[in-house]
Amino acid sequence: MATKNAVVVGSGIAGLNTAFSLVEKGYTVKVIEKKPYIGGKLRQLDWQFPNDACGMCQMYPLYDPSFCDTCIRRGVAKDGIEFLTLSEVTGIEGEKGNFKVKVIKKHRGVNENCTACAKCEEVCPEYRFSDFNYIKTKAIYKDYPRNFPNLYTIDFEACTKCGKCVEVCPEDAIELEGKDEELIIEADYVFFAPGIKERDLSYLKEFGYGIYPNVINSTQFERLISGNHPNKGELKRPSDGKKPKKIAFIQCMGSRDRQNPDCSSICCMFALKEVRLLREYHEDIEPWVFYMDMRAYTKGGYRYFKTTDAHFVNARPAKVEEDENGNLLLYFEENGKFRKEEFDLVVLSVGTSVDIPQFEQKDGIYLLYDTPLEIRKSIISSYAATFEAEVLEKDEKEYTFPLKDEYSIAVVDTTGKVEKVQNLKVIEIPPLRKNEDVVTLLGKLAEESVDLFVLVVDDRFMAERLLAGRINPLTYEIIDAMRESDVKFATERAYLKLKYRVPVKGKARKPQKEVLVIGAGPAGLSVASSLARRGVRVHVVEKKENMGGEGIHIxxxxxxxxETLLEELVKEVTDLRVPVYTNSVVKNIRGIPGDYVVEIQKGNENEFVNVSAIVLATGASPYAPSEYLYGKNEKVLTQREFEEREIDVKNLNTIVMIQCVGSRNEEYPVCSVVCCRDAIKNALYIKEKNPDAEVYVLYRDMMTYGTSEKYYREARRKGVIFVRYAEENPPVVTEEGGELRVKVHDKIFDMDLSIVPDLVLLSTGMRPHEGNYELSKMLGISLDTDGYFNTLNIKFNPIQTKNAGVFIAGTALSPMTMDEAVLSGKAAASKVLDFLNNFGVNQRYRTSAVRERVCAGCALCVEVCPFEARFIEEDEKVAKVIYDICQACGLCVAACPSGSAFLLGEETKGIMHALSRI
Amino acid sequence: MSEVIDVSKLDRNFKYQVINEPGGEGLLSCFACGTCAASCPVREVDERFNPRKLIRMVILGMKDEVLQNEFIYLCSGCYLCQERCPQDVGITELMTALRNIAVKEGYLHPSFKAQLEFVYGLGRLYELTEFDNKKRAKNGLPELTPVVDEVKTLLKEAGLSKFVEVEE
Known part of the structure; x- marks a missing residue:
């Protein structure tokens, strides 16, 4: 395998995922990060919407396995990534396949010897302002407990080089003198995954940001409430350290205004999350949220908004005033009445923009995105970007744990505390601190010809990190002497576990490059054309007569x-001669990841195809309305019908559009995302063809997020009238003598508007595809409460599913626009390539295995396996494990009646013997 | 309140008339966020001072109600709403534009009308009497004579004389 290099600039969530995906494509990756620690903005956030889960544990195991000693995902760490922190790209020369990336690596002042013992921090007399916690910290600092790399950093702007830290450092880790290094990195591809920049809100003088201490921005609040802030989760407001009783969150600060006209897309959900975080930790605090349009449009977003417990005020406050106690008085209008309300703390939901790097645009250099994206979308973008990098075939590997008649077992002691254990040989070596110590260890093991050993250390994290990837973890058991009350006893137990190790041998099986795509809409076609271009044989199954899915109506x-996007995709798929089975449905799917047999039914004929992976791009269906006289009066149409029928608008006098028809209600609490944009698109079209026509858009929240805010503005400026209605008081459409009449309550007047339109257009949105349920049952994956497919993680794994060979793209995931669907198709194609390239080639140690000699082939383990990692081999009638899928959860071990199922390194017999000593 | 506004009776071209009047250009940028409505310093004591509601009325085309609305004259033009408006509607200037349209369309607030009548009749807001000139002479200032005709011509040219109901 020829190795190639890629450089990823930025180590936030998008940069990390770009790097992981590149590693799967066979690259050696260097990640360049400006800050001293990797992780980007994500490090500052405790929870993520919309599942209120912590995000860091989704990322840690991937880049730093030693941190997660108890995590079952620890086996997923990616090798082949090097992180360059405190580094900046200064220039890129050359062409694709031959870039020379110039990097300046700043002097950290602390070397790899640092164990983060914090002694230096205690003695340091100088202070700096931390842009992480927004407080003062010492000049030698670490942002928070779980930094990567876990080293201190010196802020040389604040440091006076007094040398006190050098004196106390027990590890000789501090280097006050040192120069910035200039590096030249060779790379075949360069990916930019820039971070977001918060806007400086001090221009909003009336809100007092930067003037009143108790007016803070949303990231500052996120830190303030965080458990790893120096306040340790105790909420104290900045001015006097008192716990606030009432907090105001103000949306759209630094976005959707004169200076920053675009919507920042993420702040509504971000603020909702903060409110929930607050309710969770501090029930006694009363949150108020001031918003203009609640843009909770992401997957699960509307449900999230509806279940958030806060006082919501639909208004932008006019000003904030501080009193002598530091309390803040807000001026605003609620339900048409002027109000003043006092708060203890005001949180401004700060707008953001992408810190777009300067570089020459050329082939081989990719920018992931240029607007702020939520985690989910940024990961989709990173997958889509890595699609551009060609896949480097990985070699097949064998799983090995040598078969031997007898093993020689020894105890390796790095602490000097171990006495004689049974008759074991004790090898004493110095403590494991750096790479050289591991070399010593390996030398000793070879010298004494030891196969298996009990390693006694004083710092398990460090030892595991040093040993990772260098010693087969099945060959040793590790004992942390600092954590054990009786080291001898623990060593004995570990020895017993080693004594009963069962050797295994497995053969990898590389899958065929053949993929099934279900659905030939924009997302499905995007997957198909992308994969076909990369030499993968693709089968597309489409229920309807033609390709294009719901996209043909646009x-x-x-x-x-x-709109030509879809035409281009259809042409591409046709040119690439991708077999498309139209008028066909998937009747049945059997098999396992890497080897599915799919039964495709076309009319009365059934065809079987054998594929390695399946992409579900089943799309969504339009909502069929029955409300607002639809179907009863011919003047009531849907937006789509209006667009398709090319209705002559010259003779139209008044048009009413009604938003959120069949969406965002009790029955279906999901925002369909596209309908606001459709309404604005059609309103602009009407206004262009017939400026005299009056268009009323009756809406609840305009979902023109991101840059599409400009179309909303344009529509207003063209004279389209937007009237907000409340969910509980929807418009009423009546008919009298053939004349339509729409009544809507205008909240600003507190009066009803009565409109006699020539045409009523319903913005109907979408519903999940009805066939999703059948497919989900067939493939063993689940649907979310709304009927869309669940992926492994709603945020951090937005394409892959529990069934390792199944991927989701487009509106089968959640409502999205056509552009987003096409992008997610490309992202899914990228992940399919990663799957095909990695399946069966990675050596895994934390998996379950089978002692085939005692296996009766009862298939109980196959039944209980939640990951479908087990199957019965038909010739030998024994259970087999697909090591790439097994997550080592242990259910099969519990279910197996003969004791043939076991976890590598956790053999039942060894554990039983160890337990018997307690 | 469940009063019904029949939009078919409203003037849909009014909003375009306003954006074409100097000062009214920003009107349609409004997205009804309510910043202006809570900004007005008089709003606290007088509910009539509600720029958002007024802008809404203009956009919907409630021409008569707007032009006869006292608020456009009562507004003292402190610019607070204009400064804070996130969409650059230019509310204070919009008020000027609305007053100008009102005058063109034959609406004038009674207080302005009274003032206009003074100016029209006397050439100035306060009548010049013998007492004034005596006082001026005492302080060494030249005598003033009322300039009625020129002012009348000016007011006629400006189209304001139509509001004057005094007998000449």
Whole structure:
């Protein structure tokens, strides 16, 4: 395998995922990070919407396995990534396949010897302002407990080089003198995954940011409430350290205004999360949220908004005033009444923009995105970007744990505390601190010809990190002397576990490059054309007669131009001669990841195809409305019908559009995302063809997030009238003598508007595809409460599913626009390539295995396995494990009646013997 | 309140008339966020001072109600709402534009009308009497004579004379 290099600039969530995906494609990756620690913005956030889960544990095991000694995901760490912190790219020369990336690596002041013991921090007399916790810290600092790399850093702008830290450092880790290094990195591809920049809100003088201490931005609040802030989760407001009783969250600060006209897309959900975080930790605090449009449009977003417990005020406050106690008085209007309300703390939901790097645009250099994205979308973007890098075939490997008649077992002691254990040989070596110590250890083991050993250390994390990837973990058991009350006893137990190790041998099996795509809509076609271009044989199954899915109904884009995206995709798929089975359905799917047999039914004929992976791009269906006289009066149409029928608008006088028809209600609490944009698109079209026509858009929240905010603004400026209605008081459409009449309650007047339209257009949105349930049952994956497919993780794993060979793309995931669907198709294609390239080639140690001699082939383990990692081999009638899928959860071990199922390194017999000593 | 506004009776071209009037250009940028409504320093004591509601009325085309609305004259033009408006509607200037349209369309607030009548009749807001000139002479200032005709011509040219109901 020829190794190639890629450089990823930025180590936030997008940069990390780009790096992981590149490693799977066979690259050696260097990640360049400006800050002293990797992780980007994610490090500052405790929880993520919309599942209120901590995000860091989704990322840690991937880049630093030693941190997660109890995590079952620890086996997923990616090798082949090198992180360069405190480094910045200064220039890129050369062409694709031959870039020379110039990097300046700043002097950290602390070397790899650092064990983060914090003694230096205690003696340091100088202070700096931390942009992490927004407080003062010492000049030698660490952002928070779980930094990667776990080293201190010196802020040389604050450091006076007094040398006190050098004196106390027990590890000789501090280097006050040192120069910035200039590096030149050779790379075949460069990916930019820039971070977001928070806007400086001090220009909003009336809100007092930077003037009143108790007015803070949302990231500052996130830190303030965090458990790893120096306050340790005790919420103290900045001015006097008192616990606030009432907190105001103000949305759209630094976005959707004169200076920053675009919507920042993420702040609504971000603020909702903070409110929930607050309710969870401090029930006694009363949160108020001031918003203009609640843009909770992401997967699960609307449900999240509806279940958030806060006082919501639909208004932008006018000003914040501070009193002598540091309390803040807010001026605002609620339900048409002027109000003043006192708060203890005001949180401004700060707008963000992407810190777009300067570089020459050329082939081989990719920018992931240029607008702020939520985690989910940024990961999708990173997958889609890595699709551009060609896949480097990985060699097949064998799983080995040598078969031998007898093993020689010894105790390796790095602490000097171990006495004689049974008749074991004790090898004493110095403590494991750096790489050289591991070399010593390996030398000793070879010298004494030891096969298996009990390693006694005083720092398990460090030892595991040093040993990772260098010694087969099945060959040793590790004992942390600092954590054991009786080291001798623990060593004995570990020895017993080693004594009963069962040797295993497995053969990897590389899958065929053949993939099934279900659905030929924009997302499905995007997957198919992308994969076909990479030499993968793709089968596309489409229920309808033609390709294009729901996309064929889209005639114009937001700018009013003809929509050609879909045409291009259809042409590409046709040119690449991808077999498309139209008028066909998937009748049955059997098999396991890497080897599925799919039964495709076309009319009365059934065809079987054998594929390695399946992409579900089943799309969503349009909602069929029955409300607002739809179907009873011919003047009531859906937005789509209006767009498709090319209705002559010259003779139209008044048009009413009603938003959120069949969406965002009790029955279906999901935002369909596209309907606000559709309404604005059609309103702009009407206004262009017939400026005299009056268009009323009756809406609840305009979902023109990101840059599409400009179309909302344009529509207003063209004279489209937007009337907000409340969910509990929807518009009423009546008919009298053939004349339609729409009544809607205008909250600003507290009066009803009565409109006589020539046409009523319903913005109907989408519903999940009805066939999703059948497919989910067939493939053993689950649907979310709304009926869309669940992926492994709603945020951090937005494409892959529990069934390792099944991937989701497009609106089968959640409602999204056509552009987003096409991008997610490309991302899914990228993940399919990663799957095909890695399946069966990675050596895994933490898996279950089978002692085939005692296996009766009862299939109980196959039944209980939640990951479908087990199957019965038909010739030998014994259970087999697909090591790539097994997560070592242990259910099979519990279910196996003959004791043939076991976990590598956790053999039942060894554990039983160890337990018997307690 | 469940009063019904029949939009078919409203003037849908009014909003375009306003954006074409100097000062009214920003009107349609409004997204009804309510910043102005809570900014007005008089709003606290007088519910009539509600720029958002007024802008809404303009956009919907409630021309008569807007032009006869006291608020456009009562607004003292402190610019607070204009400064804070996130969409650059230019509310204070919009008020000027609305007053100008009102005058063109034949609406004038009674207080302005009274003032206009003074100016029209006397050439100035306060009548010049013998007493004034005596006082001026005492302080060494030249005598003033009322300039009525020129002012009248000016007011006629400006189209304001139509509001004057005094007998000449």
């Amino acid at each position: 005639k114009r884009d937001m700018d009013g131009k003809d």
